[in-house]
Amino acid sequence: MPATLSSTKTAAALRRSARVSLEVLLILVAAAAALWILGRMWSVLWPLVVALLLTTLTWPPARFLRRRGWAPALAASVVTVLFLVVAAGVVALIAVPVASESGELTDGVTEGIEKLREWAAGPPFNIDDAEISGGIDSATERIKDSVGSMVTTLFTGVSTVLNGLVTAILALFLMFFFLKDGPRFLPWLARQLPGRLATDIPVVAARSWDALGAFVRSQAFVGLLDAIFIGLGLWIVGVPLVLPLAVLTFVSAFVPIVGAVFAGLVAVLIALVSNGLTDALIVLAIILVVQQLEGNVFQPIIQSRGLGLHAAVVLLAVTLGANLAGVVGSLLAVPVAGLIAVIWNYLREQLSDVPPEPETDGTPPGATASS
Template sequence: MSARLNSARTRAALHTSARVSGELLLVVVLSVAVLWLLGRMWPVVWPLVIGLLLTTLTWPPTRLLLRRGLPPALAASLVTVLFLLLAAGTVALIAVPVASQSGELADGVVAGIDRLREWAAGPPLNIGEDQIADALDSAAARVQDSAGSIATTAVTGVTTVFNGVVTAVLALFLMFFFLKDGPRFLPWLERQLPGRLATDVPVVAARCWNTLGAFVRSQALVGLIDAVLIGLGLWFLGVPLVLPLAVLTFVSAFVPIVGALFAGLVAVLIALVSNGLTDALIVLALIVVVQQVEGNVLQPMIQSRGLGLHAAVVLLAVTLGGSLAGIVGSLLAVPVAALIAVIWNYLREQLSDPQQEPDLVPASDGSP
């Protein structure tokens, strides 16, 4: 004989479900509103994010100078100037060797094109000079027909470069102010917030700052491993410009997906021009293997240890961020996931029941 439903318990369960659903819907609406607001403020948020990431890199030497007794403004100025010199030196380390060997590379490109034409003219393709000329004429005609779209693309590219320069300048200024006034931020924040927030928000902010530092350090370690492995492979094969290519690989590690593709493409092209097709294929295989090991093994392991995230969470975060916001989403996915984990862990600490110490049972003989 089946038991009948209790009407009071059923109504209570429905009321609880409705209340929880309403609260979850309110949280979702609030989250969407926050994301929309961030999207509207993105020209300000993006330089702020870059400035914070740069500050995590430059804060250790600034802290060392502050401990040596230098004023905050002087310490921040010195570190900012040293950072700019290091960035300029990195660019020069890549550009100068490339410029010095540009003639050889240009000759290699011409020779490579000639070899490609000779190969295309032979079996099995048997493409004649007339067919190649017709293909070039057809390509030129298409370029002329799409001159308007090309001009629009060029204008868009110039606008993107200009916005990138403005963002970089703002990020550098923000980095300087963060370095100079960073230690005074949390005490100031405590004075501005009322009640419990004066304690909770500074603690969460300090933990988030440590998490961002762990992310940048882990990303730098991954880039260094990539640069060393790929640089050794290029050196073993006798590919020119090994040091600039290694530096480019390290720098590009901070830009997910596109950075690795760009650095790999440059290395393969230089190997093709200077050493031939066989070495270029070997370099391509080396880069693919290193990038696969880095993306699927090293990066999740290193970042999971430094950020307190499981390797699977890191992979899923990068995939989700890339699908939602492209390159920027891939770049920010892991630190955002780590910051969410920090906030969640703090909320769980505050909402959990405190562990009660076991009561001390006095001995029956009266001894302590």
């Protein structure tokens, strides 16, 4: 005799499904409201985000000076001044030449795409030009916008020079205060929060700071190595625009997976246009070798480089960030995804049946410099 559905169980399942759907809907509404509030506060949050990223790079020397007995204000002042000197040197030696050659870089990429289209239309591929012209034209426009946006974002931070200057000044002041008073922030925060929040929020903040600092410092180091080796290879082959391509490689390192592909494609296209197919293949081989060294040598040496995110999650995060906020969104997408993963892992620990390992007392000072 065939089994019949139980009306009682069916009604209970429907009620449970409705309750879960309502809870999910409320969570999505709350998330949308939070994103809307963040968007309205972006003029304040953007300097704060930049300051935090800069603090992750400058905290190690400040911590070194503090451990040598320097006063917090003096250590923060010295590190801030040194950072300004280094930044000014980079702008004088790199930014000006790169900005002056950005137009030539964009024209070279566009010409390279056109040359690839002509090559694909001939034997042995014989691809109909009408089938690829729309996609190529769209890709050309996107690369033009991307290269221009990358240079603009790197050297101004926002759409206008004035807003970029204000953002930079606010970020520098915030970085100084983070370096000076950062270690006192989490104890102060714990005293302000009630109940269990006094424990949970500082722990999540400390873990988030550790993850963010590890990502920024390791990506900067790996990006620098990639830029040096790839730039050296381009110089040996005789490819023009070596300095802009090296800077583009360094900046693209902060967008995992996607950034390396983009920077490598630009370098190959420039070599194809200026030097021909043979040198373009040599440049491609150099980039592949450097990427293999990065994945198999550099990455194991820098053990804390990653955020523990799957490659598919990284790709989705970069795509979503680029759609929401352009180049800035793609640069911030992976760190934000890593921070979300930190929060989720902590929540999963608290909701699991097995109690998590107790927190160690030796929390590094750098973990308390966030805000």
